[in-house]
Amino acid sequence: MAALYRFPPMVEEDCPNGLHLMWVPDHELPAMTIGIQFPRGKLLDPHGFEGVTELAVELLQKGTAQRPPEQFSELLESRGCSLFADTAEEHILIGCRFLSSYAFEAIPLFWEMIVSPGLDLRELKRVKKEMLTSLDAEMSEPAGLASKHFHAQLFGSDHPAGRSPSRKSVRALSIETVRTLLERIVHPQGATVVVAGDFDLDKARTAWHSLFAAWDPGRTPYVSAPLQAAPRSTGIAMRLVNKGDLTQASLVVGHVVPGEQCEYRHEIGLANYILGGGNFSSRLMGEVRSRLGKTYGISSQLGRLRTFGDLMIATSTMNEQVGDMLEIILRVYRQFVQDGVTDDEVAKARSFATGSLAFQLEGIGHVVEKLLWLRLYDRDKSYIERYPQTIAGIQTQAVNHAIREYFTTDALAVTVVGNRRLIEPQVKGLGAVEYVDYRAAMP
Amino acid sequence: MYESPEDYTFDNGLKLLCMRKASAPIVAVHIWYRTGSANEHDGVRGISHFFEHMMFRGSERVGPEEHAKRINDVGGYANAFTTEDATAYTNSVPREHLSMVLELEAERMRNLRVTQEVLDTERRVILEEYHTYMNNPVAKAFLEFRREFFGSHPYAIGPLGELDDIRRITVDDCHEYYQRWYRPSNATLVVVGDIDSTEAVKELVATHFGGFDGGPTPEGPVDMSFERAPGRSFAKRVDFDVPVQMIGYPAPASRHSDGVALDILQQVISMGETSRLNRSLVRDQGLAVLVGGANLMLKHAGISLLFAAFTPDMRATRVEQALCAEVERVSSGGVSEAEMAKVRNMTLAMRTFEMYSGDHLAQRLGFAEVIEGDYRRWVERLETLRTITAEQVVETARKYWSSASRWSLSLQPRRRHPLLHLVGLGRRIANIGRRKAREV
Numbered sequence: 001m002a003a004l005y006r007f008p009p010m011v012e013e014d015c016p017n018g019l020h021l022m023w024v025p026d027h028e029l030p031a032m033t034i035g036i037q038f039p040r041g042k043l044l045d046p047h048g049f050e051g052v053t054e055l056a057v058e059l060l061q062k063g064t065a066q067r068p069p070e071q072f073s074e075l076l077e078s079r080g081c082s083l084f085a086d087t088a089e090e091h092i093l094i095g096c097r098f099l100s101s102y103a104f105e106a107i108p109l110f111w112e113m114i115v116s117p118g119l120d121l122r123e124l125k126r127v128k129k130e131m132l133t134s135l136d137a138e139m140s141e142p143a144g145l146a147s148k149h150f151h152a153q154l155f156g157s158d159h160p161a162g163r164s165p166s167r168k169s170v171r172a173l174s175i176e177t178v179r180t181l182l183e184r185i186v187h188p189q190g191a192t193v194v195v196a197g198d199f200d201l202d203k204a205r206t207a208w209h210s211l212f213a214a215w216d217p218g219r220t221p222y223v224s225a226p227l228q229a230a231p232r233s234t235g236i237a238m239r240l241v242n243k244g245d246l247t248q249a250s251l252v253v254g255h256v257v258p259g260e261q262c263e264y265r266h267e268i269g270l271a272n273y274i275l276g277g278g279n280f281s282s283r284l285m286g287e288v289r290s291r292l293g294k295t296y297g298i299s300s301q302l303g304r305l306r307t308f309g310d311l312m313i314a315t316s317t318m319n320e321q322v323g324d325m326l327e328i329i330l331r332v333y334r335q336f337v338q339d340g341v342t343d344d345e346v347a348k349a350r351s352f353a354t355g356s357l358a359f360q361l362e363g364i365g366h367v368v369e370k371l372l373w374l375r376l377y378d379r380d381k382s383y384i385e386r387y388p389q390t391i392a393g394i395q396t397q398a399v400n401h402a403i404r405e406y407f408t409t410d411a412l413a414v415t416v417v418g419n420r421r422l423i424e425p426q427v428k429g430l431g432a433v434e435y436v437d438y439r440a441a442m443p
Numbered sequence: 444m445y446e447s448p449e450d451y452t453f454d455n456g457l458k459l460l461c462m463r464k465a466s467a468p469i470v471a472v473h474i475w476y477r478t479g480s481a482n483e484h485d486g487v488r489g490i491s492h493f494f495e496h497m498m499f500r501g502s503e504r505v506g507p508e509e510h511a512k513r514i515n516d517v518g519g520y521a522n523a524f525t526t527e528d529a530t531a532y533t534n535s536v537p538r539e540h541l542s543m544v545l546e547l548e549a550e551r552m553r554n555l556r557v558t559q560e561v562l563d564t565e566r567r568v569i570l571e572e573y574h575t576y577m578n579n580p581v582a583k584a585f586l587e588f589r590r591e592f593f594g595s596h597p598y599a600i601g602p603l604g605e606l607d608d609i610r611r612i613t614v615d616d617c618h619e620y621y622q623r624w625y626r627p628s629n630a631t632l633v634v635v636g637d638i639d640s641t642e643a644v645k646e647l648v649a650t651h652f653g654g655f656d657g658g659p660t661p662e663g664p665v666d667m668s669f670e671r672a673p674g675r676s677f678a679k680r681v682d683f684d685v686p687v688q689m690i691g692y693p694a695p696a697s698r699h700s701d702g703v704a705l706d707i708l709q710q711v712i713s714m715g716e717t718s719r720l721n722r723s724l725v726r727d728q729g730l731a732v733l734v735g736g737a738n739l740m741l742k743h744a745g746i747s748l749l750f751a752a753f754t755p756d757m758r759a760t761r762v763e764q765a766l767c768a769e770v771e772r773v774s775s776g777g778v779s780e781a782e783m784a785k786v787r788n789m790t791l792a793m794r795t796f797e798m799y800s801g802d803h804l805a806q807r808l809g810f811a812e813v814i815e816g817d818y819r820r821w822v823e824r825l826e827t828l829r830t831i832t833a834e835q836v837v838e839t840a841r842k843y844w845s846s847a848s849r850w851s852l853s854l855q856p857r858r859r860h861p862l863l864h865l866v867g868l869g870r871r872i873a874n875i876g877r878r879k880a881r882e883v
Contacts, residue, residue, distance in 0.1 A: 073717050137685050139683075139684050281516065355518015359469060
């Protein structure tokens with residue numbers, strides 16, 4: 001069994017304003033990271049204004065009320081400091097990495113950015129232009145198009161999880177929509193700040209605790225109801241997105257699965273590893289690539305939010321092979337659902353899960369990510385520290401039970417992006433097909 | 444927690460680089476073979492990359508995909524990549540599995556099996572990969588551009604190869620390639636991570652790789668010198684909705700003493716919010732949406748690139764002129780001490796954060812050893828960065844970034860909306876009006 005993992009010693013405290021602080025000294029290298037996580041994300045984008053959270057997070061990083069964008073960037077970059085951000089469905093993480101010798105400049109600047117954003121109009125226009133250009137570039141990325149269409153199909157374009165930014169929605173964004181969104185997301189209540197790396201704990205708390213604790217946005221925190229999602233239809237629902245210049249098609253097959261809060265989340269994870277998450281160790285890779293040579297890569301992934309998620313089997317292949325590919329994927333998947341998995345497969349999946357933990361925690365940056373992930377799902381640090389035992393205790397029977405309960409062939413969404421003329425004859429027998437042009441607005 | 448890397452060369456020519464990094468209970472094991480697409484010839488263009496795939500397809504004692512599966516089974520990761528000058532196989536595993544990885548790498552170095560059936564299946568996979576790459580219109584256009592840039596040099600055709608050659612590669616071609624290039628004297632093994640000691644690693648390596656003498660170091664192409672041809676311009680229409688303007692200059696070999704100065708120039712001009720290109724083209728003039736650059740310095744030659752992505756209503760010639768103007772400004776106006784200090788800080792910070800990853804360290808050491816000629820260059824570069832002057836940097840700009848040697852690639856969307864002409868015209872008229880208003 002893999003050695004037990006212990007987080008480095010740390011100090012945690014709750015501020016009266018609702019902010020949770022984590023001080024994690026680590027002297028491996030003369031570097032530090034500060035990150036703040038808000039437990040609200042892209043799912044809050046109002047209908048018709050998709051993209052506002054991404055825009056807001058970008059804009060946050062462009063200066064403060066006291067310092068214009070160029071001056072702000074110069075202050076950071078001249079010291080080798082770099083900002084980073086992760087804008088996800090249910091959380092936002094914004095952080096800064098820097099050499100520890102610049103901590104006393106970097107941290108106040110970073111905090112000023114969070115509590116006193118500039119929201120410069122010229123920056124808004126620039127970031128909007130960037131987003132519109134990215135959307136244009138996405139038109140040439142069949143895998144990205146397939147994923148967007150898949151989620152729209154699976155959840156419906158009237159569901160937050162099925163919507164995505166469009167040219168129309170991005171053009172509609174204004175400084176007012178950004179401000180409204182930030183008021184919902186950026187609030188100390190429920191937020192976590194992690195200060196990690198090479199610092200003296202007492203000096204750091206003396207210098208910065210009052211900075212963090214003093215934050216008072218002067219408004220009550222926004223509370224949103226948890227989202228749910230359910231399969232939209234039974235059988236196989238296919239969408240063929242025509243992009244005629246492609247020689248290769250991108251395919252996604254999948255369905256709704258339970259979220260992170262599901263009590264069988266580990267069993268579902270192990271099952272997915274066996275199906276397609278385990279690279280060359282997975283059934284899909286073994287059959288589709290290694291034995292048949294039909295693709296450069298195929299995988300299955302679980303995208304899990306708190307209360308729901310999705311299973312996505314994704315691959316690409318020549319247009320002329322799409323029909324064959326779908327037939328093979330459905331065959332492998334049906335067998336997986338009907339027959340379950342073996343003791344040997346489960347043993348190997350367990351071994352990967354526990355062995356790979358060391359990589360997930362290599363370096364203070366990964367430790368910070370893991371600590372914030374635990375906070376997001378109200379989990380204690382012992383969740384990770386006892387993870388090897390938890391996984392070791394999972395038996396094949398439990399994994400097969402989870403497969404029977406949560407993996408289904410009864411309600412599948414299939415999305416294909418490729419050359420319709422070549423693909424259409426191959427998929428006629430698979431069921432109802434919806435045809436869309438890749439440039440058309442998302443149905 | 445960190446110790447300096449050490450090196451050792453075994454009797455059979457295999458070189459070991461070993462570095463102890465005990466901060467996490469994992470170890471990275473990379474093996475670099477000094478062969479890549481530059482060693483290929485017509486008829487087998489793509490064989491280096493093809494062979495990289497075949498190395499995962501089984502040997503006398505390890506079944507197809509078994510290498511990758513065994514690494515996965517213990518929670519590790521295995522991968523590989525092919526470049527013009529080298530092919531590298533990377534493994535990262537929990538520390539207690541170091542011996543297993545060494546055994547697997549030694550086995551496929553010595554006893555790989557290539558059968559017709561497996562070759563044919565893997566060929567299909569490689570063709571899929573080829574088409575995935577070629578479906579990216581920008582990547583495809585750049586491949587065509589670099590072929591022109593490198594002319595008759597062995598770097599002209601990259602690792603992806605030629606479609607017709609990939610279709611025709613035979614089992615005999617693979618055997619010949621394997622016997623010629625995959626031998627201890629042509630390999631460097633890099634081990635970074637939570638090891639007991641360098642001595643312990645040496646013993647393990649001797650156990651697994653000893654007794655195998657594949658012969659002397661093979662010779663690559665005799666002439667790798669690169670004649671810088673005068674600059675040229677290309678314009679293409681592509682199935683990509685974002686216009687891109689690129690300029691490129693011949694760059695020296697990665698080990699060349701001008702390499703550090705060229706990297707500094709690249710950071711000054713193209714990296715970050717405060718780079719010259721971002722300030723000028725994105726912020727001040729509003730010509731581009733995104734700018735960037737990179738120095739692709741290979742073992743014997745390279746290319747120094749700058750690019751800008753912009754909106755379809757903007758004229759490409761204007762964007763190109765603005766890119767060139769910034770290059771000229773460096774040569775004529777110099778680089779400030781503040782910019783030099785910023786680059787030093789940015790580089791030091793990047794290097795420090797890189798050190799958290801054993802896999803990343805292994806890659807850096809392997810690159811420095813195999814491509815630059817000595818793994819110590821990875822540290823020496825930092826020392827050069829500290830001592831190099833702004834004047835030396837500007838001299839390098841004048842030497843390499845000259846208008847006579849500039850190449851240019853302009854990518855325009857094949858599909859162009861007629862209204863954009865009017866938008867562009869309207870913008871130009873509005874700008875004229877604004878300038879006149881300011882002049883009053």
